[in-house]
Amino acid sequence: MKKLITLLLAALFIFQLSFKLQAATCTAVMTTEARIGSWCNSHWVNYFWHAYDFDEADWDNGFGYSNACDTSRPLGRSMNAIYVVNYADGPASKSTDDFTGSILHWGGNYTLREIDELDARCGVGTKRAYTQWGWQDNYTRLYLPFFYTENVIERAATLVHEARHADWCGHNGNDGTNNCAAASDSCDESFDNGCSGIGSPGGRGASGFQALWLWWFTVGSDSITGTLSRKAFARDEANRIFSTMFDVNPCINITSSGAVISTC
Numbered sequence: 360m361k362k363l364i365t366l367l368l369a370a371l372f373i374f375q376l377s378f379k380l381q382a383a384t385c386t387a388v389m390t391t392e393a394r395i396g397s398w399c400n401s402h403w404v405n406y407f408w409h410a411y412d413f414d415e416a417d418w419d420n421g422f423g424y425s426n427a428c429d430t431s432r433p434l435g436r437s438m439n440a441i442y443v444v445n446y447a448d449g450p451a452s453k454s455t456d457d458f459t460g461s462i463l464h465w466g467g468n469y470t471l472r473e474i475d476e477l478d479a480r481c482g483v484g485t486k487r488a489y490t491q492w493g494w495q496d497n498y499t500r501l502y503l504p505f506f507y508t509e510n511v512i513e514r515a516a517t518l519v520h521e522a523r524h525a526d527w528c529g530h531n532g533n534d535g536t537n538n539c540a541a542a543s544d545s546c547d548e549s550f551d552n553g554c555s556g557i558g559s560p561g562g563r564g565a566s567g568f569q570a571l572w573l574w575w576f577t578v579g580s581d582s583i584t585g586t587l588s589r590k591a592f593a594r595d596e597a598n599r600i601f602s603t604m605f606d607v608n609p610c611i612n613i614t615s616s617g618a619v620i621s622t623c
């Protein structure tokens with residue numbers, strides 16, 4: 360028995376060691392990016408840390424736990440996106456139960472309410488994020504392509520997308536005979552109908568939420584977050600989703616002012 364316990368402890372130690380080694384080697388110090396807004400202080404870092412239920416064990420070993428303000432590390436890059444998703448419509452404080460106005464105003468509160476915890480992992484391949492919901496342990500995992508392939512606006516929109524999953528909404532697209540142009544598992548049936556799964560809500564799905572947030576960012580982001588180039592990116596990214604991520608093509612694209620153009 361004693362031998363068995365020793366063996367089990369040794370296996371556990373090796374498992375933990377291999378996880379830590381993996382985390383340390385998958386994270387290189389890569390490009391830094393400008394911080395958006397003034398979240399780099401203990402008040403805001405602590406607030407975001409607890410609001411999104413970050414844990415040291417998920418963000419140490421190179422992921423940025425030792426310096427949350429360092430935007431060359433995954434944690435700092437996540438904090439930057441969290442600022443954008445919460446304050447893209449202006450830095451005025453709002454209560455966390457404020458769901459008035461457009462998704463640009465309440466999208467941050469939606470991510471706060473729905474995401475159970477945010478974890479950093481190396482990941483495999485190009486997968487950017489994964490959310491587990493349901494009766495089991497709930498979490499949202501963010502992978503290296505989220506941190507370094509996506510820019511800060513993309514990351515903010517991905518948080519909105521993942522929050523929709525955390526609200527028990529799975530994708531219902533890329534099925535049947537009218538597959539979406541991207542032929543991706545991340546497709547929704549249509550812009551207005553995108554959820555499936557046990558206990559799922561009705562209405563717009565994760566890609567629909569993502570496109571809508573980007574649309575509103577194009578139109579209504581403030582001068583701190585919404586530079587011309589970031590707004591142009593949001594417009595193009597919304598249009599990419601409209602054109603490729605719905606089985607039923609909504610046949611719309613948006614202009615820089617947010618106006619709708621018919622595409623088919």
Ligand SMILES: [Zn+2]
Binds near residue numbers: 520524530545565
């Ligand atoms: Zn998805």
